[in-house]
Amino acid sequence: MCSSSLRTILSKSNPVSLLDSAASLAELKQVHAQLLVGGLLDEPRLLGKLVASLALSQSDPGALAYAEQVLSHSRHDPTIFAFNSLIRAYSKSAMPHQGFQFYRRILRSGHLPPDNYTFTFLVRSSAQIPSVEAGAATHGAALRWGFGGDAHVQSGLIHMYAELGMPECFRRVYEEVKDPDLVSQTAMVTACARCGEIDLARQLFDAMPMRDSVAWNAMIAGYEHLGRAREALRLFHLMQLEGMKVNEATMVSVLSACAHMGALDQGRWAHVYIERNRLYMTVTLGTSLIDMYAKCGDMKRAMEVFWTMRERNIYTWSTAMNGLTMNGAGESCLELFRLMQEEGVLPNEITFVSVLRGCSVAGLVEKGCEYFDMMISIYRLEPWLEHYGCMVDLYGRAGRLDDALGFIHAMPIEPHVGAWGALLSACRIYKNTELGEYALKKIVELESRNDGAYVLLSNIYADSKNWDGANNVRELMKAKGVRKEPGCSAIEVGGEVHEFFVGDKSHPRYGEIEVMLGEMARRLRVAGYVAKTNQVLFDIEEEEKEDALCWHSEKLAIAFGLISLQEGVTIRIVKNLRVCHDCHDATKFISKIFNREIVCSPLPLESPPQEEEDSRDANSGRWVQCQKRPKSPSFLVAPLENPMASSSPPPLPPE
DNA sequence: GTAGGGTTAG
Numbered sequence: 051m052c053s054s055s056l057r058t059i060l061s062k063s064n065p066v067s068l069l070d071s072a073a074s075l076a077e078l079k080q081v082h083a084q085l086l087v088g089g090l091l092d093e094p095r096l097l098g099k100l101v102a103s104l105a106l107s108q109s110d111p112g113a114l115a116y117a118e119q120v121l122s123h124s125r126h127d128p129t130i131f132a133f134n135s136l137i138r139a140y141s142k143s144a145m146p147h148q149g150f151q152f153y154r155r156i157l158r159s160g161h162l163p164p165d166n167y168t169f170t171f172l173v174r175s176s177a178q179i180p181s182v183e184a185g186a187a188t189h190g191a192a193l194r195w196g197f198g199g200d201a202h203v204q205s206g207l208i209h210m211y212a213e214l215g216m217p218e219c220f221r222r223v224y225e226e227v228k229d230p231d232l233v234s235q236t237a238m239v240t241a242c243a244r245c246g247e248i249d250l251a252r253q254l255f256d257a258m259p260m261r262d263s264v265a266w267n268a269m270i271a272g273y274e275h276l277g278r279a280r281e282a283l284r285l286f287h288l289m290q291l292e293g294m295k296v297n298e299a300t301m302v303s304v305l306s307a308c309a310h311m312g313a314l315d316q317g318r319w320a321h322v323y324i325e326r327n328r329l330y331m332t333v334t335l336g337t338s339l340i341d342m343y344a345k346c347g348d349m350k351r352a353m354e355v356f357w358t359m360r361e362r363n364i365y366t367w368s369t370a371m372n373g374l375t376m377n378g379a380g381e382s383c384l385e386l387f388r389l390m391q392e393e394g395v396l397p398n399e400i401t402f403v404s405v406l407r408g409c410s411v412a413g414l415v416e417k418g419c420e421y422f423d424m425m426i427s428i429y430r431l432e433p434w435l436e437h438y439g440c441m442v443d444l445y446g447r448a449g450r451l452d453d454a455l456g457f458i459h460a461m462p463i464e465p466h467v468g469a470w471g472a473l474l475s476a477c478r479i480y481k482n483t484e485l486g487e488y489a490l491k492k493i494v495e496l497e498s499r500n501d502g503a504y505v506l507l508s509n510i511y512a513d514s515k516n517w518d519g520a521n522n523v524r525e526l527m528k529a530k531g532v533r534k535e536p537g538c539s540a541i542e543v544g545g546e547v548h549e550f551f552v553g554d555k556s557h558p559r560y561g562e563i564e565v566m567l568g569e570m571a572r573r574l575r576v577a578g579y580v581a582k583t584n585q586v587l588f589d590i591e592e593e594e595k596e597d598a599l600c601w602h603s604e605k606l607a608i609a610f611g612l613i614s615l616q617e618g619v620t621i622r623i624v625k626n627l628r629v630c631h632d633c634h635d636a637t638k639f640i641s642k643i644f645n646r647e648i649v650c651s652p653l654p655l656e657s658p659p660q661e662e663e664d665s666r667d668a669n670s671g672r673w674v675q676c677q678k679r680p681k682s683p684s685f686l687v688a689p690l691e692n693p694m695a696s697s698s699p700p701p702l703p704p705e
Numbered sequence: 706g707t708a709g710g711g712t713t714a715g
Binding site: 371 | 711
């Protein structure tokens with residue numbers, strides 16, 4: 051067939067629609083070949099369209115590189131549209147900086163001025179990197195080329211400066227916006243929230259003459275990111291009252307808020323809401339669901355969601371793996387990692403944090419070492435401080451304190467508080483006072499006001515009944531003005547989260563709670579439970595110690611759960627500090643005695659671990675301390691004994 | 706023919 055007749059056929063079949071309908075890289079390559087043979091690539095518009103179709107094709111990661119080749123080999127100068135398409139594609143990719151080489155080529159061409167689109171995409175790239183140098187250069191160039199007043203460029207700049215943590219800069223940009231509209235106002239709400247100015251963000255939000263779903267989502271997410279989960283949920287409620295359309299992004303923030311509060315009922319409600327409103331179950335939304343269930347201690351449901359998802363990305367796998375380790379199921383986490391590898395999903399640094407923690411939780415030291423090596427040599431990932439902390443924890447928990455210390459000394463980077471904290475934590479478990487003192491010294495050098503570290507060391511002294519040592523630590527804390535974070539347990543009842551602090555009598559139903567506490571103590575005694583009082587920090591009478599243990603925040607929350615939740619409903623507690631040994635054991639007993647499933651929900655295992663060491667009475671000066679973390683994998687304190695326990699209560703509306 | 710604001714894991 052001569053090329054002229056092919057050209058006729060191609061022109062008749064409309065090359066643009068051919069490009070639009072090509073779904074895969076292979077099909078795009080075919081169209082490319084046809085255009086080439088037909089001589090149609092001499093047409094700048096068609097060349098641009100081909101480059102754009104390839105660059106923005108999501109089907110194949112190689113398509114973008116192919117787009118670049120097409121552009122490089124073209125006999126004619128590409129249009130600005132073609133260049134913009136490449137910059138745009140890179141701005142959305144994992145290599146946003148690559149877009150700048152095309153900007154340089156645009157300038158080198160000498161006759162092709164960049165336009166408003168060019169700068170919009172470059173601004174997005176700078177925000178993605180994120181780089182102050184690139185950002186400032188892009189902003190400067192946009193001003194020089196006369197696009198500083200472009201609305202798209204400006205809102206992009208607001209977003210970019212927020213990413214770079216430069217509030218003065220985004221404020222200045224916003225001041226220069228001629229007529230702030232919905233988009234630039236929303237960008238400001240997000241920017242303020244991101245830089246911690248949440249109240250200012252709310253003022254801006256309240257003052258907006260018009261608000262769409264994106265604006266609402268921005269405000270809700272702003273609260274959520276700053277840990278103000280209750281306000282996020284309150285705003286979500288308001289959003290519904292205003293008849294605003296809720297979408298996937300809204301629900302992702304809502305689920306995140308439920309996860310942070312450990313509010314399983316509200317999380318379940320959100321799940322039902324998603325299904326009833328037929329919101330599209332995107333990978334992101336599914337992943338948020340898994341995270342919510344995992345952080346609320348319902349790992350079974352989390353895995354149900356995981357297995358029913360049609361698509362899973364690295365976030366999905368890492369979230370599930372993290373949930374399993376958080377819930378004490380280290381071996382399951384490693385099993386999931388194996389499946390992930392089988393499916394050809396490439397792990398990243400965050401995945402390996404879960405893998406190493408999984409090994410730590412499961413006590414698999416050698417395996418952990420293998421994974422650490424694998425991460426570097428096979429996956430070519432540079433270990434982060436977190437990974438080193440995990441390794442110290444891995445050795446430490448297994449009682450290999452010398453190896454843990456050796457590992458710290460061999461670290462190629464300066465050991466951080468996390469690494470020393472993991473060592474200190476291990477010293478606590480294995481009662482090594484000397485090494486514990488050394489670890490604390492190192493921690494204090496790095497961070498003089500680390501309350502968790504002081505508490506750990508005083509607990510180590512207490513283990514050996516060294517009251518002088520414990521006292522000294524306490525005096526030292528006083529002298530340095532270091533205050534221990536108080537233990538706080540939360541329980542959700544009737545869609546509302548109730549918080550209890552140590553020795554907290556402020557709850558409206560405290561009278562009933564106190565009665566139940568007495569009942570719990572009585573039945574525990576009858577059942578033969580002996581409180582772990584040998585570890586109590588100060589030398590007080592046995593009976594008093596036992597009494598003091600009753601006041602731990604988790605016990606208060608359990609008592610409240612027992613009086614306020616229907617029989618058969620699981621009692622779920624979320625705690626800020628690690629559950630103490632006595633409470634862990636007592637909870638097992640209580641679960642049996644009261645025939646209740648009790649789940650004490652984990653917080654992510656942190657390095658250094660924050661350990662409970664409660665004050666019975668803030669003024670009495672008598673401390674009751676608690677012991678090492680529960681042995682894995684028993685974070686699910688009680689087994690499912692009650693068949694009613696798995697039937698979920700009807701979903702409740704938030705608030 | 707392209708564009709600006711909101712969403713996931715440690």
